[in-house]
Amino acid sequence: MTDTRDIPTPSPSDAPAAPVAAVREHRRTHHDDEFVDRYEWLREKEAGEVVAHLEAENAYTDARTAHLSGLRERIFEEIKGRTLETDLSVPSRRGDWWYYSRTVEGSQYGMHCRAPLASPDDWTPPQLEPGVDVAGEQVLLDGNVEADGAEFFSLGSFEVSTDGSLLLYGVDTEGDERYTLRLRDIASGENLADEIAGTFAGASLSPDGRFVVYSTVDDAWRPDSVWLHEIGTDTASDERLFHEPDERYWVGAGFTRSDRYLVIEVGSSITSEEFLVPADDLRAEPRSVWPRREGVEYSVSHAIVDGADVLYVLHNDDALDFELVRVSAEDPTGAREVVLPHQPGRRLEGLSTFRDWALLGYRRDGLQRLGIFDYASGSVTELEFDEPLYTVGSGGNPEWAPPVLRLGYGSFVTPGTVYDYVVATGDLLLRKRQPVLGGYDPADYEQRRVWATADDGTRIPVSVVWKRSFGDPADGASGQPRALHLYGYGSYEHSIDPAMSVARLSLLDRGVVFAVAHVRGGGEMGRQWYEDGKLLHKRNTFTDFVAVARHLVETGYTSPDRMTAEGGSAGGLLMGAVANLAPELFAGILAAVPFVDALTTILDPSLPLTVIEWDEWGDPLHDPDVYAYMKSYSPYENVREDATYPRILAVTSLNDTRVMYVEPAKWVARLREVGVDALLKCEMVAGHGGVSGRYNSWRERAFELAWLLDVVGLADQQA
Incomplete structure (x- = not known):
């Protein structure tokens, strides 16, 4: 069925005709079930007719979005104007050198450089400034030279x-x-x-x-x-x-x-x-x-304690959220000394060992944490930060015996920040906060954590960020529900942690609220959170996202005609599943390199990474229950003819080896069969991460943001 929402779109008389993929029935039979796939022929990447079809899709998308060219250019200039184009990273010490990178205005790629230490005892990185020569600088590699042609x-x-x-x-x-x-x-x-x-x-x-x-x-x-x-x-x-x-x-x-x-x-x-x-x-x-x-699962880190070679082993053997043990490096299968016992709700994620102490990464209450682990006592001293939502992690520490630890920090409102933590004193030394030009002030924005309730009663964390001048979206100060963009992923125990985005400001400054649904299948709430969103529990990922969307509508943050959704890769599978489950909740869905033909892919062990993926999704080739379960949610096979879908934009890359272009190409062709306003944009020279080069990436994101703003009727809204 066609989209009947009151959203400005080109009228049928203005819009070019959408490409129509040829129908060629391909029959797939497993476990006494036959599926007729009408578009499997699009998998022949080298076939001229496939390339021609993708180019026709790109031409159609270009024509359908031509009216947004001015907005795209404005957003690109906004991203560019907020970015210090000529900049340098904070130097990191290794051996006799400080290593850093620099970007230059007008150049797509960075330059990798180094400069000599002032003395062997020098642990304070030099303050590098654009336009100021660095004594003894050597350019090790210039990405622009390497990428030439x-x-x-x-x-x-x-x-x-x-x-x-x-x-x-x-x-x-x-x-x-x-x-x-x-x-x-x-x-x-x-x-x-x-x-x-x-x-x-x-x-x-x-x-x-x-x-x-x-x-x-x-x-x-x-x-x-x-x-x-x-x-x-x-x-x-x-x-x-x-x-x-x-x-x-x-x-x-x-x-x-x-x-x-x-x-x-x-x-x-x-x-x-x-x-x-x-x-x-x-x-x-x-x-x-x-x-x-x-x-x-386990991982090992080598250390020398009291003159002995030891291994610290982080493992989940009868320890769901992992525990840390110490063993002899010469006899690792021998006696285990438990140094950090399993503690439910504290998910141990990694240990980085240094000569005198180690850095422990863990997760508690949905947030990343860092602590200094003392070899002698086994105690952990947690690093503390002021914001209620934040991300922190090791920022690159190649030296074996440093007096300081390099950390990376940020939040939804705080730009990426580099600290050096002095282990002996606990001092946190600010080395750099990424500048955001154009008068950006973190105090102009607010972030919070709210909770939605899933169908089975599970509480789902939701991160929300908005610009204060538009009023709190939860209290109705604006007089009407706000436009809201909801992001999700929910696979591989990967967590979507708080991070500030320069490009996202082009949404926030137009009054759009940004939210992240931390659904099951991710790792935000520990290992059980992941277990409850994989294999035969995968549908929890999708229903959690729907529950979050409904909560945001019911609590007045937004309304279905003003809400868009986005996810990429496995998050693109989430988008496809949600489009089938609750199309009425969204005005538009952006699916990047989407895993929307999941069952076809996971059934074929000859395809890239399929067999490895059986631990995440199940093995439908040999297990009829897994086959039936995956078929019940795989987006391509569950497109509905009885529903009004939101507008859909699928973005993919021809050379993607992780989620092949054919999945969104087939999905869009199927959606068009039932009258969905669906667009496909295929980068013809790119991979899973999209285009390369920072200016190219900014233009790609400007294209997507312009489309999202058009969907919610804000295409004419100036930032």
Whole structure:
């Protein structure tokens, strides 16, 4: 059915005809159930007719949104005008150098630089100012030079050797997350002959600077192998250190901060195993820390306590929200000393070990927390902050024995902030708060946490932020419900934490309220929160989001004709499911790289990452109950003919290897069959993260925000 809401849209006489995808029946039969897929032919990425269809969709979207070109340009200029285009990051110390990045007005990509320390005892980062020369500065890599001639550019690895002489970096110019590794002699600026194509992100240099450790993927895009390359030798002679044959597991590798071990990590979403290799003998046989057991996850951090090599192991063996134990590095399967016992409601998330203490990351009451962990006493000193909603995390601390910890902090109203925390005194030293130009004042905005109630009585946290001058949206001061944009994700135990967005100001300054529904399937409220939103509980994610939307309507924040929703990737699945469950609650839905043909993808083990994903969604290929459950919510298969849908914008990328373009392409074609006003925008040279380059990204976001404002009737509203 067509959208009948009183929202300004081009009239049928003004609008061009929407592309009509050819119907070619493809029959899929599993567990005695047959599904007739009319648009599966769109999966043939290399076929000329598929490319032509995507280009027709782009042309249609361009025509349908042409009336927003002026607004798009205004929003782009607003984002640009609030951003200090020529800027520098806060330097981070490693070895004899301060490392930092700089951006230059007019340039798409950043420059990676370094400058020498003033003295070995220098732990106070230099105050860098745009336009002021930095003594001894070296430009290690200029992204604009590396990206010259390429429509897409992304770095997947960037590391300098311990002695500061070599740079390792990995480049992707397609968006398919296949990186070519290169090595550069920093003194001469020349690249070495060593070049390794087809690698995964996250390569490392060995502490002695002799080797590169990197990983590669199998045909299903799963990182499955770890390789050792000796610098200066033919890459054809590279040695495979480790291979994981089980298709449910991914592999990664990296060195401990102590430089004592290479850690090879093997994991699915429910099970993990880690292996140690001595950093001074990388050809040694990898040694398992704890043999893997189905459903047990753990991670290890190396430390030296009272002269002994120990491993701190964070695990969930009979500890839902994880506990921390200490074991001998030489005999990790031996005696376990519990140093932080399991405490329900305190989800331990990570431990970063340093020479004298460790940094513990954990989550309590829906917020991230950081604490200093004392090796001797096992006590945790929590860092405290003033705001009721905030995000805090480690800000990059490569040194083994620093007197300070670099932290990153922010909230919905506080721009990204860099602190150095002095562990000995507890002092928090402000190093930089990201400037927001144009007179931005955090006091002009307000954030709060409210709670909605799900159908089963579960309380769902909701974060809300708005501009104060428009009045509190909950008290009806404006005289009518406000336009509200509701964001959600809810998968993989990923939390949507408070963060200020320059682009979001273009909504807030026009009176739009922004809200985040922290639905089950995410990690905001601990491991059980995640468990209750995955596998055969996945529908809780969708019904939680609907419950939040209804709560915001019932409490006067907004009304259905003034509310839009957004989610990306697995959050795009959420958008598709919500559109089917409660289309009457929204005026528009923005789905970015949406996982909307979930069942088709998860049924096909030959597709990228499918088998790994069975731990998250279930295995519908072999389990009829999982098949039936997924079929009950997969958006593409549940498009309704008896409903009035909101306007829908789906954004995707041709080279996305995580959620393939075909999913939103098929979904939009199906939605059009029932008369939905649906648009598809496909970036023809990009990957899962969308376009590259900051100006390109700003224009992409300006396009989306202009569409959202048009949906709620605020396209003519000046900021």
